[in-house]
Amino acid sequence: xxxxxxxxxxxxxxxxxxxxxxxxxxxxxxxxxxxxxxxxxxxxxxxxxxxxxxxxxxxxxxxxxxxxxxxxxxxxxxxxxxxxxxxxxxxxxxxxxxxxxxxxxxxxxxxxxx
Amino acid sequence: xxxxxxxxxxxxxxxxxxxxxxxxxxxxxxxxxxxxxxxxxxxxxxxxxxxxxxxxxxxxxxxxxxxxxxxxxxxxxxxxxxxxxxxxxxxxxxxxxxxxxxxxxxxxxxxxx
Numbered sequence: 001x002x003x004x005x006x007x008x009x010x011x012x013x014x015x016x017x018x019x020x021x022x023x024x025x026x027x028x029x030x031x032x033x034x035x036x037x038x039x040x041x042x043x044x045x046x047x048x049x050x051x052x053x054x055x056x057x058x059x060x061x062x063x064x065x066x067x068x069x070x071x072x073x074x075x076x077x078x079x080x081x082x083x084x085x086x087x088x089x090x091x092x093x094x095x096x097x098x099x100x101x102x103x104x105x106x107x108x109x110x111x112x113x114x
Numbered sequence: 115x116x117x118x119x120x121x122x123x124x125x126x127x128x129x130x131x132x133x134x135x136x137x138x139x140x141x142x143x144x145x146x147x148x149x150x151x152x153x154x155x156x157x158x159x160x161x162x163x164x165x166x167x168x169x170x171x172x173x174x175x176x177x178x179x180x181x182x183x184x185x186x187x188x189x190x191x192x193x194x195x196x197x198x199x200x201x202x203x204x205x206x207x208x209x210x211x212x213x214x215x216x217x218x219x220x221x222x223x224x225x226x227x
Contacts, residue, residue, distance in 0.1 A: 031213050042118065042203070042217035050212060058214060090157060094213055103148060103205075103215055107157035 002026050006091050006106035013081040013113045021076040021109050023091030031094045032074040033058075033103075034066065036087040043090060049074055081113045116141045116208055120218035127194055128226050135189040135221045137204035142182045148215065149178050149189050150203040158203065162189070194225045 007022045025032065030051045035043040045058030049068040063085055065077040074093075078085060091106040117140045127133050137147070146165050150158040162178040164171045164187070171178050177190040191198055201222045205215035 033214055040219060042219045043205075043215070045208075045214045048212050048214055056212065092158075092215075096213065101146070101207075101213060102160055102163045104160065105150075105158040108155075110155070 004091055004093055004104050004106035006089075006109050008109060009107065010110045011112070013078075013111065015081060015083065015113060017081050018077070018079050019081070019111075021078075021089055021091075021111075023074045023076070023106060024072050025074075025091075025093040025104070026072065027093060027095075027104065028071060029093035029095050029104075030071070031096060031101075032068065033092045033094075034064070034074070034076045035090045035092065036060065037090060037108075038087050046076065046089075078111075083113050085111065086113045087111060116144075116206060116216045118204060118206060118216050118218040120202075120204060120221050122221060123219065124222040124224070126224040126226065129194060129196060131194050131225075132190070132192050133194055133223070135191070135202050135204075135223070137187040137189070137218055139185045139187075139206050139216075141209060142185050143209060144182065144206045146207065147178075147180055147187050148205050149176075149187075150205065152201045152203060152220070154200075161202075191223075194223075196225045196227050199223055199225050 004025045033048045034046040047066040049055045089109045094101045094103045149161045164180045175192040201220040203220045205217045
């Protein structure tokens with residue numbers, strides 16, 4: 001099984017440019033998440049979705065947008081890239097939000113804004 | 115607000131040693147606790163998931179324990195190998211229905227041949 005797939009793996013953006021980080025999962029999971037990981041820090045939640053058509057902000061949503069039109073896909077949009085958005089971005093999914101739920105992560109997208 | 119702390123931040127051991135990684139959390143009302151492994155430049159690989167009703171979970175040379183009342187978990191690695199070198203992260207659910215995880219900053223393990 002492919003699990004959680006993210007594209008691209010690496011990207012360099014200029015300040016002010018926009019891009020979409022793609023995430024897709026083939027496990028029929030309802031819950032999907034976007035995290036960012038900065039050096040020496042734990043992962044922080046950007047946005048999450050509990051099902052198609054439902055999204056909500058996490059801890060650090062400023063500068064990002066998401067959509068969830070299908071169960072499988074959860075793209076993350078950066079509209080006006082800033083150096084503070086240089087980070088590694090991880091997409092994750094889980095079957096539910098509680099109890100006996102294991103989270104699965106993609107391989108990450110390493111983004112540099114210059 | 116749930117907070118997760120991992121000690122030590124880095125650990126270097128010779129091959130063959132048994133070792134323990136520590137994780138503590140501030141809110142003991144958790145559904146489960148998950149340990150991950152992260153290789154440099156790679157994603158997170160789930161190692162073990164311990165339910166709140168369990169005290170231990172084992173997979174091969176890995177054994178994770180959970181003590182909810184004291185807010186602690188340990189990851190025990192037996193007979194360490196150079197291939198175990200990676201960063202180990204522990205995470206607990208935030209407590210809300212959204213199910214997101216709260217992560218520690220990780221322990222960077224280096225196993226020397």
